[in-house]
Amino acid sequence: MPGVASTYQVTIGERVLTVALRRDGIGYLVRVDDGEEQPVDIGTVDGPLHWLALGERRVDLLAAQTDNGTLLAIDGLDYRAEVVDAVRARLAAVAGGRQGSHGRRELKAPMPGLLVKILCAAGDTVEPGQPLAVLQAMKMENELSLARGGTVSTITAEAGQTVEQGQIILTLE
Amino acid sequence: MFKRLLVANRGEIAVRVIRACREMGIASVAVYSEADAQALHVRLADAAYPIGPASATDSYLRIDRILDAARASGAEAIHPGYGFLAENADFAQACLDAGIVFVGPPPQAMRDLGLKTEARKLMQAAGVPVVPGTLEPLSNLDEVRRAAQDVGFPDVPIALKAVAGGGGKGLRMVDDVTQLEASFRQAMSEAGSAFGNPAVYLERAIDRPRHVEVQILADQHGHCVWLGERDCSLQRRHQKVLEESPSPAVSPALREQMGEVAVRAAQAAGYTNAGTVEFLLAPNGDFFFLEVNARLQVEHPVTEEVTGIDLVREQIRIAAGEPLGYDQSAIQRRGYAIECRIYAEDPAAGFMPSTGRLVGYRPPSGPGVRVDSGVEEGAIISVYYDPMIAKLIVHAANRELGLDRMARALREFLILGVRTSLPLHRWLLAHPSVRSGEVDTGWLGREWSAAEAERPGAEHLEIAAIGAALLAERSRGVASPPGANGASVAPTTDHEAPSAWHQGARLAALR
Numbered sequence: 026m027p028g029v030a031s032t033y034q035v036t037i038g039e040r041v042l043t044v045a046l047r048r049d050g051i052g053y054l055v056r057v058d059d060g061e062e063q064p065v066d067i068g069t070v071d072g073p074l075h076w077l078a079l080g081e082r083r084v085d086l087l088a089a090q091t092d093n094g095t096l097l098a099i100d101g102l103d104y105r106a107e108v109v110d111a112v113r114a115r116l117a118a119v120a121g122g123r124q125g126s127h128g129r130r131e132l133k134a135p136m137p138g139l140l141v142k143i144l145c146a147a148g149d150t151v152e153p154g155q156p157l158a159v160l161q162a163m164k165m166e167n168e169l170s171l172a173r174g175g176t177v178s179t180i181t182a183e184a185g186q187t188v189e190q191g192q193i194i195l196t197l198e
Numbered sequence: 199m200f201k202r203l204l205v206a207n208r209g210e211i212a213v214r215v216i217r218a219c220r221e222m223g224i225a226s227v228a229v230y231s232e233a234d235a236q237a238l239h240v241r242l243a244d245a246a247y248p249i250g251p252a253s254a255t256d257s258y259l260r261i262d263r264i265l266d267a268a269r270a271s272g273a274e275a276i277h278p279g280y281g282f283l284a285e286n287a288d289f290a291q292a293c294l295d296a297g298i299v300f301v302g303p304p305p306q307a308m309r310d311l312g313l314k315t316e317a318r319k320l321m322q323a324a325g326v327p328v329v330p331g332t333l334e335p336l337s338n339l340d341e342v343r344r345a346a347q348d349v350g351f352p353d354v355p356i357a358l359k360a361v362a363g364g365g366g367k368g369l370r371m372v373d374d375v376t377q378l379e380a381s382f383r384q385a386m387s388e389a390g391s392a393f394g395n396p397a398v399y400l401e402r403a404i405d406r407p408r409h410v411e412v413q414i415l416a417d418q419h420g421h422c423v424w425l426g427e428r429d430c431s432l433q434r435r436h437q438k439v440l441e442e443s444p445s446p447a448v449s450p451a452l453r454e455q456m457g458e459v460a461v462r463a464a465q466a467a468g469y470t471n472a473g474t475v476e477f478l479l480a481p482n483g484d485f486f487f488l489e490v491n492a493r494l495q496v497e498h499p500v501t502e503e504v505t506g507i508d509l510v511r512e513q514i515r516i517a518a519g520e521p522l523g524y525d526q527s528a529i530q531r532r533g534y535a536i537e538c539r540i541y542a543e544d545p546a547a548g549f550m551p552s553t554g555r556l557v558g559y560r561p562p563s564g565p566g567v568r569v570d571s572g573v574e575e576g577a578i579i580s581v582y583y584d585p586m587i588a589k590l591i592v593h594a595a596n597r598e599l600g601l602d603r604m605a606r607a608l609r610e611f612l613i614l615g616v617r618t619s620l621p622l623h624r625w626l627l628a629h630p631s632v633r634s635g636e637v638d639t640g641w642l643g644r645e646w647s648a649a650e651a652e653r654p655g656a657e658h659l660e661i662a663a664i665g666a667a668l669l670a671e672r673s674r675g676v677a678s679p680p681g682a683n684g685a686s687v688a689p690t691t692d693h694e695a696p697s698a699w700h701q702g703a704r705l706a707a708l709r
Contacts, residue, residue, distance in 0.1 A: 037659055104659070
């Protein structure tokens with residue numbers, strides 16, 4: 026008897042995967058993109074440590090849902106996943122055109138520090154990955170950029186200023 | 199032996215020293231900044247004293263407050279760890295003046311070795327090979343030109359180095375005559391701002407050298423032994439990322455030779471306690487004195503694993519005036535050890551420091567695995583201090599087995615909440631040049647490829663996506679019970695942290 030199905034759009038880095046889940050007894054059946062459907066289940070070992078069973082595979086993973094997406098660590102490597110309900114993703118795509126869910130428009134300070142330089146001005150057209158500002162933290166100068174390009178609409182911080190973690194430095198249109 | 203010892207440091211090295219104290223029956227005293235009030239080193243110590251706000255200049259670098267804490271606690275000795283005040287001769291002197299034993303070399307040896315031109319003079323006089331170049335600071339461009347010519351410039355490149363320097367600051371490599379003047383001025387200005395001393399000197403540049411260092415122990419009774427080398431050629435911006443012993447580039451004969459030279463170097467400086475003599479090893483087997491690190495080093499566990507000697511214990515014994523009690527023939531090296539420094543840095547984003555809470559922290563274990571760390575799950579990696587999370591050290595019978603074991607341990611290391619250098623280490627352990635040991639100090643800078651390092655992640659991308667989707671589904675399953683006609687119709691708060699109620703319900707569902 027097929028269970029209720031849910032479909033999620035999961036973005037990890039530049040990859041977007043479609044994960045379809047449906048209930049199957051006490052576990053689930055999962056299909057990733059156009060792959061084969063497999064039995065899957067997840068459970069908590071302790072704290073953030075989870076077990077995941079996928080077909081015959083068994084994987085230990087650390088996972089936590091945060092304001093900044095779902096964080097996961099598997100086999101010594103870590104991932105940040107943005108999980109969106111596929112229906113909502115489609116709605117957003119229709120409403121927002123190509124803005125969809127790809128990349129943030131706000132450049133935020135990833136950590137508290139001193140904003141050394143802003144490398145663009147309002148109205149500038151910038152490329153994806155182009156350095157937009159320089160933040161000094163932990164005695165190092167770090168170039169900040171966004172995964173998307175666009176036109177700089179507002180700059181909300183200035184060089185020489187101390188910024189808090191998460192503070193918006195500038196926004197693209 | 200001391201009854202009480204204060205540890206003037208934080209993080210993993212404070213934990214390391216406190217553990218040695220406990221094994222020796224010495225009461226340990228921690229000091230801490232406001233940011234570290236609940237830190238592991240504070241909780242492990244027998245007593246703890248606050249020394250100021252989070253910023254190191256207001257706490258861990260405050261000689262007056264640390265000495266106040268030592269007096270208040272009745273500590274007879276201070277172990278400085280590494281970093282902070284460890285190589286500050288004024289601090290060592292202040293301890294001496296306060297009647298407190300500084301666990302480290304005498305202040306005069308620290309001063310002599312702290313100025314590179316002085317150290318070079320000392321070493322040359324003692325017959326220790328130094329890189330051809332000047333023994334005095336250079337005061338003008340004419341002197342620079344003459345000295346450069348003397349070592350064969352421009353046929354061979356030269357290095358302009360800060361007299362008071364280290365860590366690559368005030369260092370300029372020059373291979374072009376037209377760049378000489380500008381490089382000289384830049385080196386002076388950088389040295390001035392980094393060390394408060396603009397003096398620079400000049401050395402012939404060694405092409406593609408390895409960084410090989412020798413650990414020594416010297417007591418206060420004239421005994422000095424060498425414990426073998428560590429190869430630290432894998433560096434990024436002059437910061438070591440991986441250290442191993444024995445070096446794949448050092449033959450038994452060369453090891454003996456370097457060891458004897460290291461002992462001579464230590465004795466020339468009147469050095470006591472644990473120290474490291476750093477050398478540049480040229481591809482042809484020539485080696486040159488670089489500097490003495492007058493402290494316990496980050497990578498000391500590599501030598502501990504290979505020799506079985508507890509270096510912190512030896513440091514404390516030596517500081518208490520005990521003789522070593524063994525000679526060179528008693529030093530045996532067994533097998534191979536390697537260390538990876540796990541930093542809170544994002545290798546995929548130019549090694550940008552990554553701060554935040556360690557939401558998850560599960561270090562590896564098993565045969566031959568040692569993790570020296572000052573953090574636990576839930577700890578905060580802050581902007582205030584060094585971003586090192588842990589040192590992962592493994593020991594095995596030989597290099598091949600050691601590299602395999604390290605690769606295994608790296609896979610077991612799960613860290614959540616900050617980005618880490620783990621992908622860099624996994625990439626290194628899989629690289630043919632690292633496996634064959636054919637690297638030099640510039641290799642990592644030339645070869646590092648973030649794109650390749652991220653590739654191992656691809657195999658688990660699907661699993662990560664499935665895991666994330668399952669967690670979202672479970673959060674929602676609890677929020678809107680089955681029967682609510684297709685969870686996908688009413689998207690809920692799948693981005694937000696689940697409430698305690700949700701978590702409780704989920705845990706209950708799993709029982």
